[in-house]
Amino acid sequence: MISKRKRIWGWYFFDWASQPYNTLLLTFVFGPYFAEVARGYYMGTGMEAETAAAAAQSFWGVGLTLSSLIIAVLAPILGAVADTTGRRLVWVWIFSALYVIGAWALWWVAPGGGVGMLYFAVGFFGLGFIGMEFATIFTNALMPSLSDHEDMGAISGSGFAFGYLGGLIALIIMLGFFVASPETGLTYLGLPPVLGEDSETQIGTRIVGPFTALWFAVFMIPFFLWVKEPKTTPQQMHLGRALAQLKELLASLRYRRSLSAYLLSSLFYRDALNALYAFGGVYASGVLGWSIGQIGIFGVVGAITAVAASWVGGRADRKWGPKPVIVVSILVLSAIVLVIVGLTRESVWGIPLDPASAASDNLFFLCGALIGAAGGTIQAASRTMMVRHTDPDHATEAFGLYALSGKVASFISPAMIALATTISGSQRIGMVPLIVLFLLGLILLLFVNSRGEQTR
Template identity: 70%
Template sequence: MISKRKRIWGWYFFDWASQPYSTLLLTFIFGPYFTDIAIGHYMGTGLDADAAAAKAQSFWGWGIAATSVIIAIVAPVLGAVADSTGRRLVWVWFFSAFYILGAWGLWWVAPGGGIGVLFWAVTFFGIGFIGMEFATIFTNALMPSLSDHDDLGAISGSGFAFGYLGGLVALVLMLGLFITAPQAPPEDFATELAGETGEEGEPLVPLEEEPLAPAGDPRPRAGEGPRTYLGLPPLLGEDSETQTGTRIVGPFTAVWYVIFMIPFFLWVKEPKTAVSRIDLRRAVGQVIELLKGLRFRDSLKAYLLSSLLYRDALNALYAFGAVYAKGVLGWSIGLIGIFGLVGAAAAVLAAWIGGRADRAFGPKPVIVVSILVLTLVCLVLVGMTREQIWGIALDPSSTQSDNILFFCGALIGAAGGSLQAASRTMMVRHTTPEEAAEAFSLYALSGKVTSFIAPALIALVTGISGSQRIGFSPLIGLFLLGMILLIWVNSKGEQSR
């Protein structure tokens, strides 16, 4: 007999196992790597750097968009099938295979492979992404069977916290064991030229892209050989041409998932329900009836519209945050990785605290506070450069703007983690254990069917204004509209009826 505590911990392990797909592949490792090799390909066809970067981003964007369309179309039907047959775990098994196949296939995305490698990359990334999203739907659908209604907020928050911790650990392992850090100049590089002058008597100084490393710089010195961000020799050795240390992120993510899904499959069992055969016609009919029935379910309808807007804005903030840091403040990839670690660490703590606040006050106040924090972050991003923030002068030669963005990154991680956990709880309050898979597929549909809105608005406003900062301003409107729609959402969902 499996205890209630083990069932809950088994359910937590899905978040731990699956989170690296978002942390490592979508955001901090594979996404930037794909951009680099795509830019290299397009520059090889004769495009300049800016045009190549635009083509690379467009290629990646269309791949993600196509994947999102598939998820939006198929998710509600699959949810209805799962509810009508009474089976959820079998679908988690099935789509776990997609996750593993898609992640592992990214190993073959090597530099210099031409357009075929780019298609391979978005295809296998899409397969794994579909696996992650669909497995998440059916895992979320198991949540109502884990405990009593009053405990679900804390369970949801703890699950997200545990998942973010998994992503954080996975990112540290990738940076510390596989990925080569940039080398610092040798300590005696400047002193070798001290006192020497050029042909016209000017002091001869080293020509380099970055200032000389200060004493105590943790980066490896030139001549020491490649080192990771923890100062260790990379496990796969030198990879400047083959990029094996970066490409291993795909198999690493797949193996991580396989290992840490073991507790889930051992401890999480299917709730006892009536089991019937698959009937696609009936399932499609159920989806149509569910959509029609939304006109009589004002709270659920308002909540789906609200979450559609604020989740779209949050996902865009995740996706474009590193782009902002690179373009506006000129951050390196290594610094962006540290930025990700700060956000993930904040998300771990905040999701756990948010779960406790959810249990004490309900999910709606947690959602409202999280949206307000994220709106303020967007206001900071729109108004900040290295020289000023909303007219307040900053020292461009200092780290003032960097520190502000690091603080914003912590707020994004904290508020985003709490927002996602509380949103899952609010969805639970609008469904029953029998209809959970169908409800969460509808929740996934509302999050995917318009997932292009925020990126499209950012691109449009950026193009019109010519400012990357101002391009973030539509997110402020999306967050505020989402918060306004919460007025019509019953804080107790439909379980107060």
């Protein structure tokens, strides 16, 4: 008999296992590395450095757009199928395999490979990204079965804190043992790189793909050992019945004002946050000229604040509910984007900075710390708010809809950034759409009931 405490810890391990896809691949190591590879390709075609950096950001944005579109279309359908069969863990297995394959394949993304290499990179990154997102839907759907309603905020916050801690440790391992500083040839712990220093093939950076895949495979073991399906009557998979059930859920949204407003709100603010994660490292590389190692240290700072803030936010959620936590987080994130849009090496919104000093770097590090803190709390509180609007018997379907609400904007926000960047030729101006998305999310939260659809 598996105890309640062990089931909860097993569920936490999914966050621990999966977080490096966001931390290492999306934001702090592979994303900026891809930007370097793509920028080198475009400069090789004769582009100026700034134009090449903008083109690299646009290519990355289009890749994320396509992946997010696939997730947006399939997430609610798969959720409905899982709920009609009563089986969720088998889907976690399937999408975990996509995660591992997609991450491992990034080992072959080497500099100088031409445009075909860029397509290979975004294709396999997208495959793993889709696997991570779909696996998350099904593990989130298990959340209502873990404990009583009043504990959901603390459980969600602790899960995110544990996940960010895993991402932090994985990032420290990468920076401390594999990634070499371009100045010294040593890792950021002052050690010789485990795989040797190779500035031409970037072996110490490319290993991030297989490392992320192995990390996930190893740390998913407690999840699969300790987390079991809630007891339900197994049924045969029937796509027609699942689609009819999904249609009924969508039709009911016209009568469920709070849920409808929340899904629309999260559509905007969650994926403005996802875009901020996805493009933060690319921005630092292109605008501030940071190396992979500097961006990684930036990630360490953000992860540390995310661990602490997610845990504290979970306790605040349990005391005051998720809505105030979400509101404060959106305000903080909106202010951060305003700073980023106006930041260059020479100034911030017209206020001169000494380009030879570390002023712009330090300001961006502060932004990273606040992004980590606000991002951790808003994601944990958002998951709790969704549980408050969820019938446990249809949790996967509801979280599929929740993923849809996020991925619609996730497909819009990278496209908006890619378009704004292409039109303006500036990575900084390309971030402006995120401010609009955060504020739209904040306005729609006014129509969300703090207790969701729970009566107690």
